[in-house]
Amino acid sequence: MGYETVIGLEVHVELKTKTKIFCGCSTNFGDPPNTNVCPVCLGHPGTLPVLNRQAVELALKAATALNCQINQDCKFDRKNYFYPDLPKGYQISQYDQPIGEHGYVEIEVDGRRKRIGITRVHLEEDAGKSMHGEDGRHSLIDYNRTGVPLIEIVSEPDIRSPEEARLYLEAIKSIMQYCDISDCRMEEGSLRCDANISLRPEGSTEFGEKTELKNMNSFRNVQRGLEFEVQRQTQLLEQGQAVTQETRRFDEATQTTVSMRSKEEAHDYRYFPEPDLLFVHIDDAWLDRVRAELPELPAQRRARFEQELGLPAYDAGVLTAERAVADYYESVVAAGSDAKTASNWVMGDLLGYLNAQGLTVEASPVRPEQLAGLIAQVDKGTISIKQARDVFKLMCESGKDAEVIIKEQGMEQISDEAVLVPIVEEVIANNPKSVEDYRAGKQKALGALVGQTMKATKGKANPAVVNKLILERIGG
Amino acid sequence: MSVHTVKEILASLRRKESKPSEWTETALRMIEQHDPTIGAFLTVDGERALERARRLDGEAFDGALFGVPYALKDNICTRNLKTTAASRILESYIPPYDATVAQRLAATQGVLLGKTNLDEFAMGSSTENSAFQLTRNPYDVKRVPGGSSGGSAAAVAAGMVPFALGSDTGGSIRQPASFCGVVGLKPTYGRVSRYGLIAFASSLDQIGPFTRSVEDAAFVLQAISGHDERDSTSAPQDVPDFVRGLEGGVKGLRIGLVTGLDEHGVDAEVQAAVGKAVQTLQDAGAEVVEVHLPHLRYAVATYYLIAPAEASSNLARYDGVRYGRRAAGQSLAEMYENTRSEGFGMEVKRRIMIGTYALSSGYYDAYYRRAQQVRTRIREDFEQAFKRCDVIVMPTTPTTAFPLGEKVDNPLQMYLNDIFTIPANLAGLPALSVPCGVSSEGLPIGLQLLAHWWDEATLLRVGHTYEQARGFAMPLPRMGA
Known part of the structure; x- marks a missing residue:
């Protein structure tokens, strides 16, 4: 039995703002750890977020470029979970009123256009970066990235192969760069990609059990990770086994995917509206301007x-x-x-x-x-x-x-006939055998004469002109 | 014992009859003398306060609160001065920044004396939930000062400072003000910046003053009000001249009496005192009308979903990773668990659990969303009511201060004490508690006034008019058994 691959991607794109989304810290990549931080992005008691309008502007631009319907009244919500790189214990994100919904991008597969639907585009803050010590006892955290504005672009499950996934990702990157929304450097983490992938019998309209794939840090690895997963799931299904719903991590060293956590351990993020921020109203003038300015x-x-x-x-x-x-x-x-x-x-x-x-x-x-x-x-x-x-x-x-x-370099080509004629005539005079051969019908002999002329001019003669001059003299 | 108002201190300083350092010295002496009994302060910053005051001695009278000593509730962040929220988890936390109100008061040249006790993270109505100490009611040290801003209320009542700031999420300024016989004001939500206030429930929290008179409350409110770009929920609203607005009386103003309050178990003496206060206002020319708040009875239930839900999220940052207490653990999860188990007290844990539950997937609609819908109804009740009147009158609390320990094991009883204060927070309205009498046991009774959004001016005017007309001065506290 043949299987159809069904893939949906969640793409995170860091927005190119000068400062973070909720405080005035710099978003510069690569600065010494914990130098671009303040009480707000470190989640100190009593601090409050203040929204960076430029982040909204870029998210709006992205949603528009991705053909989304814009929610002109959008709001922020808290996504609650504990992790050391998340200083407040919640991420400020958008839940049920994202900035954009129902968009699409087009890719070209085997010479044919294909539309990949975009479920939603929402604005949120990035988390910090954990670095785990080799002794297995210590972890270090860099909060420079905490609060860098991100958009998350969630696709519909419209992607049908690992190659399409890569093409889709490249299309997203290209659009983001065109609009000057993001650098989209996967190696710096300014573009990150998670994938949901499942298989189903060809012709089926129901989705199979899916796995979520993380840690694919290059365009090539996205394709490879998905290819491995197609193989793995196909094998399971062919052996009559079930695919387990779980989160898997791409391992670059082995080019395989390994299980991270099962669905039972999945978080309940307890989303609720962020009470520290007001609703964001995008008025018609703002929206019209962004549309008009879209490159x-x-x-x-x-x-x-x-x-x-x-x-x-x-x-x-x-x-x-x-x-x-x-x-x-x-x-x-x-x-x-x-x-x-x-x-x-x-x-x-x-x-x-x-x-x-x-x-x-x-x-x-x-x-x-x-x-x-x-x-x-x-x-x-x-x-x-x-x-x-x-x-x-x-x-x-x-x-x-x-x-x-x-x-x-003295490389000018000689096309001047006055210069070339004496040289050509000398070559003809010195190579009677070649002239004879040519007249006898050996086309190759012409090449020898041209080559001699080129040699005599150290390659600078214009071959077309030389050709013409020789033929005028020996041709029939 | 003689106590002074902010106004009196300012007048004396302006006339150069006294120096800032003398007032600070007096305040520190009062703290030294009475605080071992009362327990209002968690931190007294005496040396630095004196230093600041002495520097002011040499300067010309300038700022609006020049040389006036004050205290801040210990959930208001102060740069380089320990701020604990009365929690073990922040036992040794020293903020790297000043709350906006602390900055604004410093700009008026007031003198910060120290930080006052509270229920841990402002969760409570008696200050008994402080992880560090009890605070006693200066009128009867066997009784609670109220809460959660019990330390600030007691410090002002005991004459240690002429004013203090507190925070009010469900009555945490007005209830202790009522219990301790001082004036307490919760401004309109968004009037005062919350930047630097350790969040309990972000959509309800508001900072406000404790003072000895309504006029002083106007002084302090003036100093701390106004838009702050660091708090998106602080409104870009004009700040009127509250002090000038005090005069003018209540002639022609409509006072709304809420019908059906009896069902909430109001103590007879409280009812009588409030009734008398209404009569006083009527005598001063106010007109009395009846108003209905049909959803009032749901206020406590609504509050105890919304506030814990927000708190469960707001308190997630206390994880032992970046600041505050960290307990050991064999894994990350264990470190979190141990840190939070040891660091938080019982009531805080209870509310985190309630809030977590209310926000859980599958329960959100039945609890949190429903609570927000009821909140809207309560707000609409007030919109209707304020079409009929300018100010609404209620008791601040159903009873006077209760004995220490009485409600510690009965959280529901404790919660019900806030029935009259919670509605103003849910609706975002400004509300004021003014002393309106003393019970037969010598305990203060508070009159609560609520006004329309942003209309603190009318609120203060009615309070001031009442205070002038009430015909008695609050007796000084006994400070002993």
Whole structure:
């Protein structure tokens, strides 16, 4: 019997505010432990939260970009549980009136568009970070992250494969980055993902028993963890065993999932409205402004690249995944380059170089206009495409313009017939055998003559021009 | 023993007949003399108080409470001064910051003398739930001072300080004020910042003053009122001049008498004293009308779901991890369990359990949600009532101060003592307790006045008018058996 995989994701995204959601502490990542803290975020007796409007603004932007219905009167609730990294013993979150509901995102699976529903988007505060000592006796807590604003994006159980889960996650990341809502750095924890996964016999409409998967700290691990879980659950079901409803942790070392806790140990969070905060009213003007200010989203941009610039779907997909890359690419085109040529350069040499160096596109040593300048040199015939790739490497290392490097390296291509004619004639004179062969019908002999000319010009001759000059002299 | 009001002290200082340090010295002497019997203070910050007062000796009369000594209930955070909420779990807690009210009083150049006793985390009506000591009623030391702000009430009643701040969640200012024969005011919810008040029930808690006169209450309220950006529930509401608003009398004002209070077991002497007070107001020109509060009878039950529910969450932070007491344990869960078992007293645990239960999945709708719906009804009752009158009159408590130990083992009896004070908290209304007589046993009786939201001005005016017209001065407490 075949099984269908059913997956829903809960994605946490840290919002890019300067200060925390309920106090004035900095949200900067990587500062020394417990330096961005105050009595409020440490949960001292008597302290009270004050809502950061910017956090609401970003959450509203996110919910809007994810096509959600906005709750214009939303409120905060307390989610009660004990844990050392949660100073108040409750997390301020949103329960029954989240900022956004009933949204969706689109992904492309095997060339077909698929809509993944979003149940809700809500705003909440992050917890601190526990670090467990190796002696097993001590734990340390860093409260710098406590109170950093988060949104939780809960999907509908619309995802049907681990690959779709990764594509969905990438789509979320892309949207968040486009809207400048979050850095979405999984390695820094500014994007985190939990998954609910179950199997059911193909054709069934009821859900199977699900497991919750945690601790998948990269896009690849999300896919791998889910793949393992599909395998594990399939095996259980095929052996006639039941899947136990539980929380499982992805173990990176073994690439497997291990049980963390069963449903019986599940928390009763005892949600109730947060009495220390007022209702948040998002008036029409606020909502309209956020809608109007929303940038072009990845899906729209991708469609535009395909339709207006005539790019293949693959190119459009790669170029629009990150807003900064798409911006870079568009600047190259705006500076006069052909769309497809520019795409080849950006996807190939540029991203190849940046990835190898671990650089973001913002930190590229070659600016878009410089890349356009290089492409123009090829178009003009000053250098060959092969030479251009060498020039690009030098541009990356030096930051200099293509023109300067071409001059410095003496790389200008010779297209001037007045210069080339004497050289071509000399080559013909010195290689009567090749000329004879060609006239006898051996096409290859032409290549030998062109090669000799190139050699004589140290590779600088324009091969097309050389070809033409030789044919004029020996051709029939 | 001679006691002075804030107004008298300010007048003397303004005329340079005395110096701030003299008042602080007098207060410290009174504490030294009487507090071993009364037990009002948990911490006396004598040296620093004297230092502050002596510094003021050399300065020009400036702030609104220049040189006036005062005390704070020990659930109001004070920077570098131990703040315990009368709980073992915060036994040695020294806050790194000042509550907004502490800051505002410091800005008026008042002199903080120390921190007063309370029921642990303000949960109680007798101050007997303090983890550290009993506080005795200055009018009869075998009786309770009321609670939970019993220390602040007793300190003012005993003449140790001319004013003190308390907090009122279900009557914790008005009930002890009534028991101790002083004035106690619970402002409108949102009038005074709660920032720095150790939370018991966030939607009900409000800070307010204990004073020897209504006029003094107006002085102090003026100093501590107003929006605070650190407390989102403090309202951006204009603060009128409360002192100026005191004059003008009650002519033409409508006083609402609540019908059907008899069913709540009001003591005959209390009833008589309150009746007499109403007569006094009528004689001063007020008109008396009857008002109905049909949901009053549900107030105690409603309160004892909402307050513990909020408390169960508010007290979760006392986990032994970052500050306060930590007990040993073999695991995290055991450390939590031991810390909280040892750190919290019986009544606090009882309320955490009630609150946890009320919020539990499957019970939420039947308890917490229902309680919030009844709360809305009670609020609507008052909206209706205030269409017919300007001020509502009730006894502050059904009885006078009860003997120490009498209700300790009977929490329900203890809870029912708050029947008349709880409604103002549930509705968020301002309410004032003013002494209106003494029982045959020499125990003070309190008259409670409630006014419309934000209308402390009318509340204080009626209280002041009554105080002027009542025709007697409260006898000084005996401070002994």
